[in-house]
Amino acid sequence: MVELSAYQVDTVFHALSDTTRRHMLRELALGERTVGQLAEPHAMSLAAASKHIKVLEGAGLVRREIQGRTHLCRLDPGPLATAHQWLSFYERFWTGRLDALERLLKEDDTRKAAAEQNTRLPPSKPGNDA
Amino acid sequence: MVELSAYQVDTVFHALSDTTRRHMLRELALGERTVGQLAEPHAMSLAAASKHIKVLEGAGLVRREIQGRTHLCRLDPGPLATAHQWLSFYERFWTGRLDALERLLKEDDTRKAAAEQNTRLPPSKPGNDA
DNA sequence: GGATAATTCAACCATGTGGTTGAATGTGCG
DNA sequence: CGCACATTCAACCACATGGTTGAATTATCC
Incomplete structure (x- = not known):
């Protein structure tokens, strides 16, 4: 429920405006996932998926924890709550x-x-x- | 609460990812507005504002009623409800x-x-x- | 140390976006 | 009719986006 700047709202809604990224979010709603796991179901290169994850990260929707050579991603619902609240108006x-x-x-x-x-x-x- | 396709969700969130367009929506929440009225507070050409309105229209967020030489726009909250519902998950x-x-x-x-x-x-x- | 695995980086490309300007369209008005 | 108004259209531009590939980075395993 943190108050976000207009720019941050931009990035959150933009992050949500892509099917691949929304799919990743739903995946992350089930639990932590590595970059590879998030990429796997999508018909695109790892690099492309990595970019999508970075967009989610940039919007504050995903937090990343580097564990050795793998990166563990988890959902941060905060910005989703803000967006939800924004729509509630x-x-x-x-x-x-x-x-x-x-x-x-x-x-x-x-x-x-x-x-x-x-x-x-x-x-x-x-x-x-x- | 109508069920939207993934593509439609894309367009709704994309429409919401721009400050100018969100501002227009809030304006429309206060009542009907013409294209000119929606454009006025924004520091850009009428053509640019017109494009923004068309994005909103494309997302189903705005309905337009042509009255003579002016176009009256009004808010259609349906897609907002769907987005809200989507986030509710x-x-x-x-x-x-x-x-x-x-x-x-x-x-x-x-x-x-x-x-x-x-x-x-x-x-x-x-x-x-x- | 050397191979392999997980991920990013960098360069590149096609397409989309958001803006501009100037001309076109259509309506209302004297 | 003819002008002015409200809006769009079309062409253009700079930049972002979403994708590719191949090389670089870093960590694990034997």
Whole structure:
């Protein structure tokens, strides 16, 4: 639940935007894996898989422990929690739950203001991006 | 909560991996906006902003309604819900909640199998990727 | 020490991304 | 009609991405 910068959110979502990397994460959810083990199921060179792992590492999603000549990887769920939390902001939209205040803000204030005078809205109300 | 293909998950997470686009989403959470309104706060050309909006549209996050010469955009939270749900699979990791069965599976089965015989684990147990 | 195993590094390539600019498209307005 | 507005299109550019291959690095085993 650590607060992440916009840049860090970029890297996390980018890391998640690739099937191979998501697959590796699910693998790591089952337990620690070496680079070779993570690479094996994917039809690509070890070097390519290694790069993917580095992307995950760069996003803070994977921690690596070097043990002799093998590198043990394990999942770090922290950034996933942050991403999850980030998405939660929009939960009320898909659940349709808007309380009275929000409905007022949205339909009365915002919509009319935007329509009538092309107003720029109050600078970035909720969760300042990141 | 619609089930998305792996490719669609790719596009949703990719759409979310850019600060400009996340900013636009938050703007759209406040209400409908035209392309020009979405573009305005960002230091880039209209054409560039238009491309960003098209990425969001391609990910299914934005629906566009053409009204005369202006294009009205509104948020479609469906894919966000799916992404949120996707991340929920990992919730137990950051909450630390592992029930007995899972702990058994993880520490006994998986870890030993991997260590002893470099086994490939049961083919992709949870949520088949997408 | 020397072979082999696990992984990375470096160079390279094709393609995608995010931005630019200038012209095109289509709509509204006097 | 003719101009101005909202938006896209097309061509272009710099740089990132995802992949390759072959050599380098480091550790283990005999």
